[in-house]
Amino acid sequence: MNTEALAFEHNYIFNTIFLLFSGALVMWMAAGFSMLEAGLVRSKNTTEILTKNLLLYALACIAYQVLGFDIMYVDNATAGWLPSFGFGIDATAEGATQPREVDFFFQVVFVATAMSIVSGAVAERMKLSAFLIFSIFMTAVIYPVEGYWTWGAGFLGASVEDGGMGFSDFAGSGIVHLAGAMAALSGVILLGPRKGRYSSKGVKAMPGANMPLVALGTFILWMGWLGFNGGSQLTLNSIEDANAVGKIFLNTNAAAAAGALVAYLLSTIIYGKADLTLIVNGALAGLVTITAAPDSPTPAQAVLFGGIGAGIAFFAINFFDKIKIDDPVGAISVHGVAGIVGVMLVPFTKDVSFLTQFIGIAVISAWVFGASFVVWFAIKKIMGVRISEQDEYHGADASECGIEAYPEFVGSQS
Amino acid sequence: MNTEALAFEHNYIFNTIFLLFSGALVMWMAAGFSMLEAGLVRSKNTTEILTKNLLLYALACIAYQVLGFDIMYVDNATAGWLPSFGFGIDATAEGATQPREVDFFFQVVFVATAMSIVSGAVAERMKLSAFLIFSIFMTAVIYPVEGYWTWGAGFLGASVEDGGMGFSDFAGSGIVHLAGAMAALSGVILLGPRKGRYSSKGVKAMPGANMPLVALGTFILWMGWLGFNGGSQLTLNSIEDANAVGKIFLNTNAAAAAGALVAYLLSTIIYGKADLTLIVNGALAGLVTITAAPDSPTPAQAVLFGGIGAGIAFFAINFFDKIKIDDPVGAISVHGVAGIVGVMLVPFTKDVSFLTQFIGIAVISAWVFGASFVVWFAIKKIMGVRISEQDEYHGADASECGIEAYPEFVGSQS
C-alpha cells in the first residue's frame, strides 16, 4: 500500500469518526431542548412539550431524508437561489473524503436543532397537530432552501470568486438559530400570548415547574454544542483541522461560560437575585453568539463575544415581554437576537464585510419569517393553531396527550 | 517505519477509539433504561427501580468479567454448543486488531443492556434481592451461552462454511433484546401481575409518575443506540468500515424516527390522544427492529422496517394486557416482539434464509426462557421473588430501600 492511498483511507476514517461522534452530540441536543423546555413550562403542559420535542425530532429526520437534504445539497447550481430536486443520500461521490451517509447524519441533526427552537416559544397553547404539520414544512422546505443559499453554496454562501456573496456563518448562528427563531416569531405572532400573561396589572409570571430539568437541559446543550461547532469544521484530517477544532472547543466553552456570568451579573444587579432561568438563557446566548465564528477569535475574544451576546439577549427577553410577544422559554431572544449578534461580530475576526453579513441576516430572516408565516397562517385557517381556552386552562397535557406529567405530585394548581 | 507497520498501528488505534467511545455510549444506555423505567413506575417504587438498575449494571460488569466473557468468547470450539471455560480478558492475541480490554469493554456493556430490559418488566413487585441473584445467573451464564452460540461463533452464528448455521443478527435484536425479553417474560409469569392490575372491571391504568424522565430515558437510549449498532461493526479501519458505520448511524436514527411516528399515528387514531409512553415505546421498538441489520437496508427501508416493528409492538402491548402478562414498561413487546420482527426482516436485505433466522429465534427463546425459568423458580422456592402484599401497597421504596424517591412531593397516593 502506498502512502497516498493510506493517507486517503485514514483521512476518510478520521472524518467519519469525527463527524459521527460530533453528530451524536448534536443529536443529543434534542434531549437538551426537551429538558430545558419541559422545565420552563408549567406542569400541566409538560407531557405535551416532551411529546412535541420527541415527534419533531422524528419528523425532522424523515422529512429531511425524503426531501430536505436533496433541496439543500444535491445537484444545486453554485451561487444560485432556486434549488434543484436531485435525490441522493446513498451515493458517495468518487474521491469524497467521507461517506455521504455521514454527511447526511451530521446535517440531519442540525435540522432538528432548528426545529427544536420553535417548540419552546409556542409552548403551552399550540395544538400538537398544528405544530407537527408546521414541522414538516420547516424541515423539508423552509430551512433547506436557506440552507442551500448559504452552506449549499447558493447565492449567499458561495464565495465571491464563485459569484456568491461570501456570507460567513461557520456553524449557523444565522442559518440555524436565527432561522429557528424567525419561524418561532411568526408562529407566536399568529398564536398570541398565553391566556392571562399580559393584563392591565402587567406581565404575569408563570414560573417553570421543574428547575433541575432546566439545568440539565442547559448542560446537555452545552455539551452537544461542542459537537455542533466542532463538527462544523467538517473534516479532521490535517494538523490545521486539528488546530481549528481545538480552538473551536475552547472558544465555544468560553463563550458559554462568559454568557452565563454576564446574565448572572445582570440578574443580580437588576433584580437582586440570581435567576437561574435567565442565567441559562445567558449561557445559551453565549453559545449562539460564538457559533457564527468559533474558529477565528482568540479565547479572550470568545469570552467577550459570548458576554456581549448574552447581555443583549438578556435585555431582549424583557423587550419582547414589553411588546407582548409571549415566549415562555426566551427562544426568540436567545436564538434570534444572539444569532444576529453572532453573525454581525464575524467581521471582527474574519475577512468579510458587515454589509454582507447584514444582507445574509436580512435574507434569512425575510425568507424564514415570510414562508413560516404563510404556513402558519394556512394551518390556522384550515384547522386552527390554538387549543381551546378551556383546554389551555386545564393544560395541553390533558387535551393533547391524555396523560399528566406528574400525576401524583401536583395539587390543583389550576 | 514502513507503511504496513504504520497502517497496522493506526488501524489498531482507530478501532480502539471507535470501540471505546461506542462502548461509552452503550454504557450510557444503562442511564437511559433507569430513567425510562423510573418515569414509568409509580412514585412509591421509584427509588427501588433506580437502585435495581444501578446494581444490575454493577453486577453485570463483575459477573461478566469473572465468568461470562470467558464462556462467551474464550477458547470455544467453532460451531459448537458447549462453551469451554478459558479465562482471558488480559491477553491481547498476537496480531489482534485492537486490545482485548477494548473488546471486553464493548461486550460488557451489552450484557448490562440485556439485563436492563428485565428490570422494567418485573417492576413494582419483585424483591430486590431476588432480582439481583437472577442478574448474576443471567449475566454470568444464560446470556453468555447463547452469546457463544451466535457472536462467539458457536453452532448458530458460525458461517455455513465453518459448519454453523450462519444465523445473522448484526447488533443483537435477538441475541440481546429478545434474550432480555425472554428472561423478563419467564420472570413475569412466575411473579404475577401487580395487585389490582387486572380485575373484573378490566385493566387498571397505573400511570407512570414522571414523564420528563420517560422522555429523557428515551433520548439517552436513542443516543446510546448509535454506539450500540455503530460499534457492532467492531472495526473502523477501512473505507468499507467507514461507509458501513455511516450507514448504520443513518439507518438506526431513521428507524427510531419512523417507530415514534407510527406509534404516534396509531395512538392518535385508536385512542384519540398522543400517548407519550406509547410513542417512546414506538421509537424504541424501531431501534430494536433495525438492530438485527442496520448495515444493509437503504435509508428508506430503514424507515419502513422501524415503522413495521413499532406497529407490531404497539399492538403487542395491548395483547399482553389481554392475556394478563403485566409489563409496566412494555419491555417484552418492545424488546421481545420487535426483536423477533427485526431478526425476521434480515433476509430482505441480507443473504440468509428465513428458516435460519427462525431457528435462531427459536433456540435463543427456548434457551433463555427455559434457563431463566429454572433460575426464577429456584429463587422463588428458596427465598421468594415477590414482596409482601402490604409492602407492595406501600411501595417497594419503603420495604427495599428505606427511602422515598420524592419525600417532599407526594401526597398519600397510597
Next chain:
Amino acid sequence: MNTEALAFEHNYIFNTIFLLFSGALVMWMAAGFSMLEAGLVRSKNTTEILTKNLLLYALACIAYQVLGFDIMYVDNATAGWLPSFGFGIDATAEGATQPREVDFFFQVVFVATAMSIVSGAVAERMKLSAFLIFSIFMTAVIYPVEGYWTWGAGFLGASVEDGGMGFSDFAGSGIVHLAGAMAALSGVILLGPRKGRYSSKGVKAMPGANMPLVALGTFILWMGWLGFNGGSQLTLNSIEDANAVGKIFLNTNAAAAAGALVAYLLSTIIYGKADLTLIVNGALAGLVTITAAPDSPTPAQAVLFGGIGAGIAFFAINFFDKIKIDDPVGAISVHGVAGIVGVMLVPFTKDVSFLTQFIGIAVISAWVFGASFVVWFAIKKIMGVRISEQDEYHGADASECGIEAYPEFVGSQS
C-alpha cells in the same frame, strides 16, 4: 508525503480527537455533579445548588483561562515549587503532539471537577456570592499551584531523575479529588452544620428531595469518568497507548461496579435496607480510588481497589457525622477519603514508594486546606459565608435565586 510526516500528522489528529471527546465527557461531569447534588438536597435549596453548579463551571473556565492554566503549566521550572506567570493558551509549541488548545480544554474541565466537589459539601446554608468568590481563588490559584507541583512537573510530580519526588497520581485521586475535598472540608468547618442537623437527639436525617436525579447524576459521572481517566493517558497514538486506554476504561468501570456492590452489601448488612444514596456514594468512591492508577492494576485488582475505597468511604460518611462535620452529599468521604486510599494503593501496582505517596497527600492536603481556609476566613470576615437563619429555614432558593425549584409540587415542608 513521507511516512514520518504522515505518522506525525496522524498522531496529532489521533490525540486531538481522543482528548477532545474525552474532554467533552469530563465537561459532562459538571452535569453529573449538578444532578447528584440537586437530588440530595431538600427541595427548598435545589435551585440554588443548580445555579451554584452552573456558575462555578462558568467561573472555573474563565478563571483558569485567565490565570490558572498559566500558573499550572506555562514556563515553570521543573521540580520547582514557585510557579511563574507565563501566559500562553494560544501558542502550540513546535513539534507538539497536539494543539495547545486541546491541552487547555482537557485541563480546564478538570478544574471544574475539583470545584464541583466543593459545592455539595457546603450545600443548603452557604451564600451564593461567598461560594462564587471562593471559586475564583480555588480555580485561578489554589488548585493550579498544587497542579504545577504535580502534573506540571513541580517538586512533587517531577521524576526522581529530574530532581522531583516522583509522586504518582495518574488522573488525580489526590490532585483533583482530595484537593476538592480539602477545600470543602475547610469551608464546612468555618460554616458549621445545617441548622437542626445535630442535636441532643442525635443526627437528624434530612432526606434528599429527588432520587432519580441522584441516580442520573451518578450515571453521568460514571460515564464522564471514562473520559476523565481514559483521557489522562493524554496521547493515543501508539499500540501501547491503545492498550493502556483500553485497560483504563475496563478498570475504571470495574472499580465503580465493585464500589457500588460493596456499599450495597454494607448498607444491607448494617441498616437492613439498600440505601440508594449510599450505593451511589460507593460507586463514586470506587471511581475516585481507581483514579490514581487506572492503567496498572489487573481487572481483578481494579475490582478489589474499588471495593476497598468504597468500603472505607462508607464508614467515613458515618464518622464525619459523628464529629459533626455536616456534608449533605458525602463529598468529603467520597472524594477525600477514597482519594487518599487511591493514592496509597498506587505502590501495589506501580514502582513508587508509600512514603512518596504519603508526602504527596500531606503536601496537597496541607496546601489546599490551608490556603482555602485563609480564603474562606477572609470572605467570612468581609461579607459572611452563611445565609441568615430565617433564609436557611425558608431555603436558599428564595433568598439567593428568588425562584422555587418545583413551585407546583411541594407542600409546606418548611
Next chain:
Amino acid sequence: MYWLTAIVRPFKLNDVYDKLIDEGIGGMTVTEVKGLGSQRSTTEVYRGASYSNDFIPKIKIEIAVSEDSLERIIEAIVESAKTGKPGDGKIFVSKIQQAYRIRTNEIDLDAI
C-alpha cells in the same frame, strides 16, 4: 360567629377571592381537596387502559364570619362560583363557640 365551609371549582378560586376581598373579608383559609358528587369525572386512556379518577379536584374555602355578614358572604360566594354545570359545589354553615387571634390574644369578633 359562624364557620362557613365552601367547596368550589379550583378554577373559580380567583373569582371567589376577588369577590370576597371586595366584600371586605379579613381572612380565609384554603385547602386542596378531592370531591365526589353529582359531577361525572372524565375518562382517560393510558397505554390503552382507560381509567377515571372518581375524585375530582376541588378547593375548600373556610371562613369565620360574624352573624351580620353571613348572608352577604354566602351570596358573594354563590355569585362568583357559579357556572351552572354540575360540580359547582356547596356551602355549609356551622356555629363557632370561640375565636382567638394568637398574635394579640384578641378574642371572638375581634379575632376574625
Next chain:
Amino acid sequence: MYWLTAIVRPFKLNDVYDKLIDEGIGGMTVTEVKGLGSQRSTTEVYRGASYSNDFIPKIKIEIAVSEDSLERIIEAIVESAKTGKPGDGKIFVSKIQQAYRIRTNEIDLDAI
C-alpha cells in the same frame, strides 16, 4: 343536618368509598392529612441517620348528612375502615346550620 368528619387509613379509602356509594350517599369531600394518635410511626434510616415521621398519612372524609341517615353512615364507615390495629381512625360529628348548592341555589337537605 350533621357534618361528619372521618379520619381513616389511606389504603382503606377505596373500601370506604365503595361502601358509602352502596349506602347511597350523594357526595363527600376528601382531604389528605397527617395524623397523630396511638399509632406508632415506623423508623427509617437515611445515610445512617435514623428518623421517624411522627405524623402518619391519613385521609379525612367530610360528609354532610341528614339526621336520618347519620347512624347508618357512621356504621358503614366503621365497618369498612376497621382493621383492628391502632391507627384505624375516628369519626367526629357536629351540627350544620345551613347548606347551599351553589349551582341551583337549593338549600339544606335538598343541597346535600
Next chain:
Amino acid sequence: MYWLTAIVRPFKLNDVYDKLIDEGIGGMTVTEVKGLGSQRSTTEVYRGASYSNDFIPKIKIEIAVSEDSLERIIEAIVESAKTGKPGDGKIFVSKIQQAYRIRTNEIDLDAI
C-alpha cells in the same frame, strides 16, 4: 366535647407539637393549607416579571378535646405558636356532638 381548629405558621408546627405532647393530648390531625389574612405576602421576580402569592402556606391543626382541657390546650397553642408578627394565626372552637374510635367502637370522651 369541642373541636379546636388552629391555623399556625408551618415552621411553628414542631414547637406546637412538642408543647401539646407535653400537655398530654392523645391525638391530632394536621393539614397543609393556604391562608389569607393581615399578613402580607412577599413579591418575587421571575424572568423580570414580578409576582406575589397572595396565599401564604399555613398549617391547620384539628383536635377534638374534652371540655376540661379546652382552656389549657388553647393556652398551650397560643404560647407555642406566637411570634408577635402578623400571620401567627387563629384558633376557632366549635362543638362536637359525638366521637367514635373506629378500631374499638369506643365513643365520645373514650374515643378521643
